[in-house]
Amino acid sequence: xxxxxxxxxxxxxxPSDCQGRSCLEAARTPTLDELAHRGAVxxxxxxRHGVRPGSDTAHLSLxxxxxxxVYTGRGAFECLGIGMKVVCGDVCFxxxxxxxxxxxxxxxxxxxxxxxxxxxxxxxxxxxxGIALRSDREITFEFRASTQHRGALVLRGPGLSRHVxxxxxHEAGVLIPDSRPLINDEAAERTASLVDxxxxxxxxxxxxxxxxxDRRAAGEPPANVLLLRGAAELPDxxxxxxxxxVRSAVVAGGALxxxxxLAAGMASIPCPGATGGxxxxxxxxxAAAVEALVAHDCVFVHIKGTDNAGHDRDADAKxxxxxxxxxxxxxxxxxxxxxxSTHIAFTGDHTxxxxxxxxxxxxxxxxxxxxxxxxxxxDCFDERSAGNGGLGRFAGRVLPMLLGYCNWSPKFGS
Amino acid sequence: xxxxxxxxxxxxxxPSDCQGRSCLEAARTPTLDELAHRGAVxxxxxxRHGVRPGSDTAHLSLxxxxxxxVYTGRGAFECLGIGMKVVCGDVCFxxxxxxxxxxxxxxxxxxxxxxxxxxxxxxxxxxxxGIALRSDREITFEFRASTQHRGALVLRGPGLSRHVxxxxxHEAGVLIPDSRPLINDEAAERTASLVDxxxxxxxxxxxxxxxxxDRRAAGEPPANVLLLRGAAELPDxxxxxxxxxVRSAVVAGGALxxxxxLAAGMASIPCPGATGGxxxxxxxxxAAAVEALVAHDCVFVHIKGTDNAGHDRDADAKxxxxxxxxxxxxxxxxxxxxxxSTHIAFTGDHTxxxxxxxxxxxxxxxxxxxxxxxxxxxDCFDERSAGNGGLGRFAGRVLPMLLGYCNWSPKFGS
Numbered sequence: 001x002x003x004x005x006x007x008x009x010x011x012x013x014x015p016s017d018c019q020g021r022s023c024l025e026a027a028r029t030p031t032l033d034e035l036a037h038r039g040a041v042x043x044x045x046x047x048r049h050g051v052r053p054g055s056d057t058a059h060l061s062l063x064x065x066x067x068x069x070v071y072t073g074r075g076a077f078e079c080l081g082i083g084m085k086v087v088c089g090d091v092c093f094x095x096x097x098x099x100x101x102x103x104x105x106x107x108x109x110x111x112x113x114x115x116x117x118x119x120x121x122x123x124x125x126x127x128x129x130g131i132a133l134r135s136d137r138e139i140t141f142e143f144r145a146s147t148q149h150r151g152a153l154v155l156r157g158p159g160l161s162r163h164v165x166x167x168x169x170h171e172a173g174v175l176i177p178d179s180r181p182l183i184n185d186e187a188a189e190r191t192a193s194l195v196d197x198x199x200x201x202x203x204x205x206x207x208x209x210x211x212x213x214d215r216r217a218a219g220e221p222p223a224n225v226l227l228l229r230g231a232a233e234l235p236d237x238x239x240x241x242x243x244x245x246v247r248s249a250v251v252a253g254g255a256l257x258x259x260x261x262l263a264a265g266m267a268s269i270p271c272p273g274a275t276g277g278x279x280x281x282x283x284x285x286x287a288a289a290v291e292a293l294v295a296h297d298c299v300f301v302h303i304k305g306t307d308n309a310g311h312d313r314d315a316d317a318k319x320x321x322x323x324x325x326x327x328x329x330x331x332x333x334x335x336x337x338x339x340x341s342t343h344i345a346f347t348g349d350h351t352x353x354x355x356x357x358x359x360x361x362x363x364x365x366x367x368x369x370x371x372x373x374x375x376x377x378x379d380c381f382d383e384r385s386a387g388n389g390g391l392g393r394f395a396g397r398v399l400p401m402l403l404g405y406c407n408w409s410p411k412f413g414s
Numbered sequence: 415x416x417x418x419x420x421x422x423x424x425x426x427x428x429p430s431d432c433q434g435r436s437c438l439e440a441a442r443t444p445t446l447d448e449l450a451h452r453g454a455v456x457x458x459x460x461x462r463h464g465v466r467p468g469s470d471t472a473h474l475s476l477x478x479x480x481x482x483x484v485y486t487g488r489g490a491f492e493c494l495g496i497g498m499k500v501v502c503g504d505v506c507f508x509x510x511x512x513x514x515x516x517x518x519x520x521x522x523x524x525x526x527x528x529x530x531x532x533x534x535x536x537x538x539x540x541x542x543x544g545i546a547l548r549s550d551r552e553i554t555f556e557f558r559a560s561t562q563h564r565g566a567l568v569l570r571g572p573g574l575s576r577h578v579x580x581x582x583x584h585e586a587g588v589l590i591p592d593s594r595p596l597i598n599d600e601a602a603e604r605t606a607s608l609v610d611x612x613x614x615x616x617x618x619x620x621x622x623x624x625x626x627x628d629r630r631a632a633g634e635p636p637a638n639v640l641l642l643r644g645a646a647e648l649p650d651x652x653x654x655x656x657x658x659x660v661r662s663a664v665v666a667g668g669a670l671x672x673x674x675x676l677a678a679g680m681a682s683i684p685c686p687g688a689t690g691g692x693x694x695x696x697x698x699x700x701a702a703a704v705e706a707l708v709a710h711d712c713v714f715v716h717i718k719g720t721d722n723a724g725h726d727r728d729a730d731a732k733x734x735x736x737x738x739x740x741x742x743x744x745x746x747x748x749x750x751x752x753x754x755s756t757h758i759a760f761t762g763d764h765t766x767x768x769x770x771x772x773x774x775x776x777x778x779x780x781x782x783x784x785x786x787x788x789x790x791x792x793d794c795f796d797e798r799s800a801g802n803g804g805l806g807r808f809a810g811r812v813l814p815m816l817l818g819y820c821n822w823s824p825k826f827g828s
Contacts, residue, residue, distance in 0.1 A: 040801065042807075064464065371429070371430060372428050372429070372430065372767070372774075372776070373429075374428065374429055374436070374776075374797045374798055374801065375429070375798070376798070376801050376802070377802065388802075389801070390798065390801025390802065391801065391807070392456075392457055392777075392801065392806050392807025393806065393807060394459075394463045394807060397462075397463055397464040398464075399464075400463075400464030400465070400775070401463055401464040401775065403464075404464050404465075404466060404774060404775030404776065405774075405775075405776070407770050407774060409464070409465070409466035409774070409775045410466065411466045411467070411468050411772075411773060412461060412465055412466065412467060412468055412471050412481070413467060413468020413469065413470045413471025413472065413481060413485060413488070414468045414469070414470055414471075414487075414488045414644060
């Protein structure tokens with residue numbers, strides 16, 4: 001038996017998307033409709049009904065973890081997702097290269113994304129190597145650049161706390177605020193002062209760095225300061241293997257989703273062409289999923305483009321991308337799998353309607369298909385059909401349900 | 415108003431049971447279909463979606479208790495179910511008569527079930543009476559044989575703990591392992607050593623017992639040692655009477671189910687002919703339920719055979735037994751009840767599909783019927799129809815819902 005969990009980010013939509021129909025309703029999806037015909041559909045509230053999910057919390061919940069119990073912030077998943085090592089006790093941050101200028105009372109942000117810098121980030125990151133943090137304790141840090149202005153930072157050592165405020169002001173033209181301890185605690189005070197120190201030292205190391213001299217010469221804003229947000233610890237998740245005794249893997253273009261899966265003990269399968277965007281190579285992802293199932297029992301495939309189109313408020317792009325998921329991902333996937341011994345679950349991590357352009361709390365359609373799934377009467381996969389589906393409505397835990405259909409669940413009780 | 419809760423163990427099935435249909439779908443069930451027509455159906459996840467239920471935890475959950483909060487193990491229910499008195503602080507075990515031989519480094523198990531011994535168990539149990547446990551505290555024990563090789567044991571006294579490992583190796587040919595404390599605690603250490611002592615002393619008392627001399631002479635394996643597992647305390651359940659102000663009773667052939675009901679404060683109604691097997695007298699159980707409703711407001715009837723057939727992977731037996739439940743239990747039941755003033759709920763405690771032969775995490779169909787139940791469009795009781803049912807999908811708590819339809823729920827809030 002094999003299991004495939006596919007999450008299309010922000011898949012869900014609303015009637016306002018396409019003049020009375022959601023993008024998923026408007027899209028021509030013959031493969032998904034055939035899977036709905038053979039399987040059963042329903043509605044899933046990614047976290048719980050009436051809760052507007054973040055991407056990280058929704059994924060934790062769909063994988064079977066209780067985000068209210070385990071979630072501390074996004075930073076740890078971002079760090080893991082870009083290949084950093086994170087251990088218990090580390091405090092992890094999402095980081096931005098930004099542009100700032102020194103003024104009399106501090107550093108003023110001019111561009112939070114340093115003109116969406118797309119070259120030289122690695123050289124800047126290296127310029128932070130070996131910088132000592134003023135601390136009588138043995139605190140070290142690691143910063144790694146990822147895509148464009150994005151990166152992640154790990155603080156390591158005794159007596160750190162994630163309970164500190166970010167120093168990203170989320171707007172230009174204002175001073176970089178000091179990080180503040182969010183609880184009355186020595187570790188939080190120390191960590192907040194380390195965040196401030198890191199930001200100051202990044203400015204010292206980067207403002208006159210050759211990369212930025214070149215950028216200024218080219219009329220581009222320098223990437224001369226580090227902004228830190230999303231302080232988090234690594235949640236102590238029981239691994240999928242420990243919980244269910246199965247080997248699992250993830251195919252994802254986006255770092256966050258890979259990070260959540262890695263925190264759950266999944267192996268990361270490289271997939272060149274998986275960009276985390278609308279230009280992703282969906283056939284390559286289907287092939288990577290099939291390949292992953294040789295050595296693993298279960299593969300989780302994350303597809304990001306649906307959410308990007310939703311955030312861009314582009315109904316056509318979202319509709320076309322859903323059609324591509326149908327034709328370029330699911331069609332080759334099921335052609336290459338032994339459908340008699342595979343269970344597939346497909347859903348989204350939240351709804352991203354076109355006219356709102358951000359996550360909302362609406363439930364998301366979900367589809368289960370495989371030999372042990374009792375078929376229902378629905379033969380169409382969309383929000384409206386899902387409301388009549390044989391699976392009813394439930395909250396999160398799509399992966400445990402999928403593994404349950406594969407007979408891999410541990411028994412609770414006797 | 416009267417209430418009848420009927421749980422057919424392992425009722426749920428899968429399309430693979432009978433070439434595309436579950437046993438419940440394949441079975442001819444005119445009475446249940448008529449009840450579905452008059453009432454409403456839905457899907458229940460016995461514990462929660464994606465959780466594979468044990469029988470004990472599922473029954474706690476269906477009766478309205480949170481097994482994550484109250485469940486400590488099966489032993490206490492087994493003890494209660496075979497009529498032993500259990501009080502707070504006792505540590506209860508499921509016990510097996512087994513066959514062992516003394517070897518240089520301990521006792522080696524030859525048959526975990528002592529050839530499924532079916533005579534003489536009472537004499538063996540009596541041979542343990544009065545055996546003193548080497549302890550400076552006042553620890554006493556009571557052992558009682560139930561059916562075949564099965565029994566239960568209660569350890570009583572100060573400073574005991576349920577946090578000890580079983581000493582049933584679950585295979586033959588290996589040494590009986592020492593019981594180990596599962597937490598770092600003096601009470602757990604003492605209890606583990608008492609388990610070992612009980613097992614040693616059972617061998618001393620039984621190995622040359624006349625029952626076993628006879629068994630050896632007849633070529634049967636001696637029942638010469640006690641294996642202990644499922645250490646549990648009695649959960650402190652608020653009784654049905656305390657919670658809802660109603661008098662409730664249980665009709666069950668299996669000890670475990672009677673035990674759970676007794677722990678919930680139900681009265682046990684004797685029912686000769688209720689065997690807990692496929693040969694049970696279903697008409698006698700219907701009659702016992704009707705009789706119980708004279709002095710009680712609510713009766714819980716447990717029917718075990720469906721699960722036995724599932725574990726035996728016998729689709730025909732399961733289908734035929736479901737037809738018997740329909741014709742020999744429900745038909746006479748509703749004939750004898752005042753249907754205008756009775757609410758009935760029928761479900762299973764989990765799904766036991768034929769090709770897997772054990773509990774799985776799939777939801778189970780559930781039926782409610784009675785004057786206060788809003789009828790839905792379904793007029794058939796099975797897994798597929800239940801997915802379209804007017805009751806939707808929910809987790810556990812079938813008894814509280816049933817008592818709610820009877821207007822017996824306490825108000826939460828004001």
